[in-house]
Amino acid sequence: MLWTENLEGIYDAMQEKIWACAQCYTCAARCPFDNSPGGLVMLMREAAIKHGMESAKNVLRPFSRVMLKLISTGNQLSPDMINADGFPDWGPNISKVDAPLKILRQAIPIPTLNTTATAWEVNLTTSVELYTIWEETGVLDQLETIDENLYDVILDIMDEKREDLEDWEDEQKDD
Amino acid sequence: MSTGDNGNGERFTGHGSEWRDANLSPGEAKTATAWVEQVINKRSMEVNKDRVEDVRDAMWELEKDGEIVVHRVGEEHNPRIAKTIYGWDKKVPTTQLWHHKSCGQCGNIPGYPASLLWLMNEMDIKYLDETDQTSCTAWNYHGSGIGNIHSLAAVFLRNFHQAYVSARAQGLPGGYFYPLVHCGTSFGNYKEVRAYLLHSAELRESVKKILGKLGRLVDGKLLIPEEIVHYSEWVHMMRSDIAARQTIDVSNIRSTIHPACHVYKMVPEDAIYDDNILGGNRVAVSTGIMEALGSQVIDYSTWYDCCGFGFRHIISEREFTRSFAIDRKIKVAVEEAQADVMIGHDTGCITTLDKNQWIGKAAGKDYSLPVLADIQFAALACGAHPYKIVQSHWHASATETLMEKMGIDWQAKKLEFEVYLKEVEAGKFESLYDPRLAITSGPGFEPVKQLPAGGE
Numbered sequence: 228m229l230w231t232e233n234l235e236g237i238y239d240a241m242q243e244k245i246w247a248c249a250q251c252y253t254c255a256a257r258c259p260f261d262n263s264p265g266g267l268v269m270l271m272r273e274a275a276i277k278h279g280m281e282s283a284k285n286v287l288r289p290f291s292r293v294m295l296k297l298i299s300t301g302n303q304l305s306p307d308m309i310n311a312d313g314f315p316d317w318g319p320n321i322s323k324v325d326a327p328l329k330i331l332r333q334a335i336p337i338p339t340l341n342t343t344a345t346a347w348e349v350n351l352t353t354s355v356e357l358y359t360i361w362e363e364t365g366v367l368d369q370l371e372t373i374d375e376n377l378y379d380v381i382l383d384i385m386d387e388k389r390e391d392l393e394d395w396e397d398e399q400k401d402d
Numbered sequence: 403m404s405t406g407d408n409g410n411g412e413r414f415t416g417h418g419s420e421w422r423d424a425n426l427s428p429g430e431a432k433t434a435t436a437w438v439e440q441v442i443n444k445r446s447m448e449v450n451k452d453r454v455e456d457v458r459d460a461m462w463e464l465e466k467d468g469e470i471v472v473h474r475v476g477e478e479h480n481p482r483i484a485k486t487i488y489g490w491d492k493k494v495p496t497t498q499l500w501h502h503k504s505c506g507q508c509g510n511i512p513g514y515p516a517s518l519l520w521l522m523n524e525m526d527i528k529y530l531d532e533t534d535q536t537s538c539t540a541w542n543y544h545g546s547g548i549g550n551i552h553s554l555a556a557v558f559l560r561n562f563h564q565a566y567v568s569a570r571a572q573g574l575p576g577g578y579f580y581p582l583v584h585c586g587t588s589f590g591n592y593k594e595v596r597a598y599l600l601h602s603a604e605l606r607e608s609v610k611k612i613l614g615k616l617g618r619l620v621d622g623k624l625l626i627p628e629e630i631v632h633y634s635e636w637v638h639m640m641r642s643d644i645a646a647r648q649t650i651d652v653s654n655i656r657s658t659i660h661p662a663c664h665v666y667k668m669v670p671e672d673a674i675y676d677d678n679i680l681g682g683n684r685v686a687v688s689t690g691i692m693e694a695l696g697s698q699v700i701d702y703s704t705w706y707d708c709c710g711f712g713f714r715h716i717i718s719e720r721e722f723t724r725s726f727a728i729d730r731k732i733k734v735a736v737e738e739a740q741a742d743v744m745i746g747h748d749t750g751c752i753t754t755l756d757k758n759q760w761i762g763k764a765a766g767k768d769y770s771l772p773v774l775a776d777i778q779f780a781a782l783a784c785g786a787h788p789y790k791i792v793q794s795h796w797h798a799s800a801t802e803t804l805m806e807k808m809g810i811d812w813q814a815k816k817l818e819f820e821v822y823l824k825e826v827e828a829g830k831f832e833s834l835y836d837p838r839l840a841i842t843s844g845p846g847f848e849p850v851k852q853l854p855a856g857g858e
Contacts, residue, residue: 249715249722250544251663251708252590256448256670272547283547289718290546301536303505316720318760323795324816326823334819334826335512335793337519338837339503339533346509350533352844356560356616357536363612364553373548395845 237271242282245271279372291377298370299384301357302346306332355392358385445683448487448670456490456671460600461626469606471620473566473627479580482639484674484686492674493629494639495580499529500565504585505537506749513793514752515584517781518633519834520791524784525643530579531835532842534564540591541750545713551598555609558595563618563625564842571842572850576620582633586748589632590664593672596630632665634687634747635674637777641694648695649785650808655697657779658741659688660731660755662748663708688747688776695783700739704730710758711750724758728767732759736769743772743804745779756799772804773797788812789819790832 248268255263275283287294297303306328309321322331332341339347361367371378426434464470475481479495486492499522507514515531522529539557543549562581569578583589599605606624613619637644666673666685676686679693684705692699710726712719732755735741746752756773774782778792788794788810794801795816805812825831838850 246714249708249710249712249726251712252667253663253706253708256667261454269544269547273550276547286714286718287546287548290542290714293542293717294546294548297537297539297542301539302509303537303539303541304509306509309510314757316724316761317757318798320760320798321796323797324789324819324823326820330823330826331795332512333831334790334823335516336790336832336834337512337516337531338833338835339531339840340508340512340515341831346505346507346537347503348533348840349536350841350844350846353534353536353564356618357557359616360553360556360560360612363615364550364556366549366553369548369550392844 241271241275241280245275246282246286273369276369276373284373287373291374294370294374295377295381296345298361298366298381299354299388300345301349301354305343305345307343351388351392351395354388358389445487445675454488454671457597457600458628461596461628464600464626469623470626471623473562473577473580473625475580475628475631476577478578484635484639485676487670487673487675490671492635492672494631494635495582495629496636496640497527497529498579499527499582499636500568500579501529501531502535502561502565502581502583502585502588503531503537504588504749505541506753507584511749511752511756511775511793511796513778513791513796514749514775516791516793516834517775517778517786518584518637520786521644521647521777521781521784523834524647525640529582529835530568530839530842532564532568532840534568534842534844535561538585538588538591540587541713543591544587545717551595551605552608552612554591555595555599555605556612558592559599559609559613559624559626560616560618562592562627563613563620566620566625568842571847572839580631581627582631582636584633584749586632586634586662586665587750589630590668592630593669596626597669599624599626630672632687632747634665634776637747637780638674638687638690641691644691644780644784645694645696647784650783650810652695652697652779652783652808655804655807656700656740656742657692657697658700658702658735658739658744659692659705660709660744660746660751661685661688661705662746662751665748688745691776691780692745695780697779700741702734702739702741704734707731709746709751709754711754713750716750716754720758723754724761727754727758728762728769731755732762732769732771733767736771741771742807743774743779745774745776747776756797759799770800770803772801773799774801774804782808782810787819788815790822795819 245268248265250265252265254265293303296305311321328343332343342348461472465472475493475495478498480497481493481495484492484494536557539549565579565581567576610624673685674687675682679686679689689699707730709731710723712723715723735744744755752773752775762768781792782788786792788805802812838848841847
């Protein structure tokens with residue numbers, strides 16, 4: 228890349244500029260040489276996380292609730308996260324019908340969506356499979372580098388869900 | 403949620419400390435960007451490039467060499483053939499579909515998938531909506547950088563393997579259901595990941611170990627889908643069938659389309675184009691169904707722009723998101739195209755464009771433009787209940803003005819829905835399919851035979 232001789236420039240970019248990218252891939256579409264600067268930004272973000280750079284910690288602090296949800300359940304967000312406290316700039320119309328969230332979710336005619344703490348009901352075995360993927364691909368190591376407390380919380384949840392699945396499997400053997 | 407404060411009282415914009423606003427006048431800004439619009443607004447920008455390849459060629463070679471198994475779009479899926487940007491064929495399955503859900507759609511725009519399933523029921527399309535799936539995890543990856551090609555590939559292969567084996571719970575063969583991806587980001591991510599998998603033996607070897615550990619190989623091999631199909635492509639190929647069920651005339655509706663970046667800019671060679679739709683210059687999905695329904699599709703100068711979602715920005719840099727959404731998309735659609743509605747086909751875009759209008763009032767930018775997904779608009783035009791099915795109450799934008807222009811008595815329908823909520827509270831609620839089908843293994847599973855049209 229053009230920055231080969233400018234290590235300081237790369238370092239500076241990784242501290243801040245790489246996080247400005249909106250990942251729209253317009254750069255890739257426009258590039259006459261079919262390169263993908265947006266894709267390169269992703270690699271630089273991964274590197275920033277791997278090395279525990281301050282920029283990554285700053286950026287990911289507001290992301291922690293999302294990461295907790297995603298890593299522990301496989302869903303990025305949930306209905307109970309969308310509320311007036313979390314998104315005051317979205318205005319009063321989180322729902323234009325006044326009813327408890329649980330009732331509104333049960334009124335969605337898709338049974339897998341009658342949930343509030345996850346976007347859809349995720350099978351317990353599915354979540355446990357996902358934990359194996361996180362462990363085997365180094366994602367948990369990334370998380371530990373960036374946010375040790377969140378990492379600990381997620382490990383506890385994973386242990387708990389694995390025990391739940393083992394209990395269910397034991398019950399099946401007994402039946 | 404946070405405003406992105408870095409703990410020192412400074413907002414973390416990511417622009418760099420040397421960044422300064424150019425303070426261009428509107429005229430100067432137009433001059434500065436006009437050349438960009440002229441260049442980027444055309445299909446030719448994508449087709450005048452070298453290094454273009456159809457990764458499916460590599461896929462067939464790997465299958466021939468015995469390294470992978472390809473999940474084919476078979477005759478039983480009633481495929482229809484679309485043309486992609488380079489004129490290549492893409493097989494779009496139209497029945498026996500496995501719904502691969504979107505966390506954003508299910509989380510805050512539930513009328514999006516509900517409208518899709520409702521229309522599938524109306525057309526006797528067989529499908530499965532089940533709990534054994536995770537999100538693609540790519541929203542988080544593009545926003546935070548947590549994750550990597552190995553985790554994204556393993557999640558892709560796991561979910562698509564589940565789609566392949568899911569029908570066995572109903573006593574049906576492997577491959578019966580074909581995955582239909584709801585989310586635009588999942589669609590772009592999965593296509594990108596599939597290409598990496600087909601090109602990298604090292605990546606295949608690495609994820610094969612993981613998939614083996616999960617029991618997610620077919621005959622000891624990785625399972626790769628022949629086509630990765632977005633729901634908007636299904637809608638596009640079924641547009642005439644949908645329009646045949648239309649009960650509401652929408653010829654008075656001026657619609658603008660917002661195409662999703664991860665649907666057509668990411669892995670563009672797979673996006674569907676049609677010479678009869680917008681001169682073949684722009685991706686055909688969404689415009690196709692809106693034209694088939696008879697609405698007036700109005701062009702606007704920032705058609706090509708991103709919505710401002712930004713993955714991390716919508717959560718922690720919201721001023722960027724809402725400014726971009728209002729100034730570059732909503733304002734232009736209203737002032738330039740005099741639009742009655744903006745139609746999208748992706749989770750993040752609909753969320754961004756729909757939810758970020760209210761705050762504009764604080765800056766005197768009250769545009770009140772209804773925002774819906776193409777399938778929600780289609781369902782409304784076909785007589786779906788605006789609250790029970792289209793779930794329009796979750797939209798912050800002014801969907802009521804659109805319904806009024808379509809001749810829908812939304813106030814009466816809202817009253818009906820409020821009465822229905824009392825029934826729900828009493829434990830009596832409606833479903834688009836037999837709920838027992840949603841669990842295919844593990845806790846809660848009970849064997850059920852396949853029923854027509856996914857339910858009843």
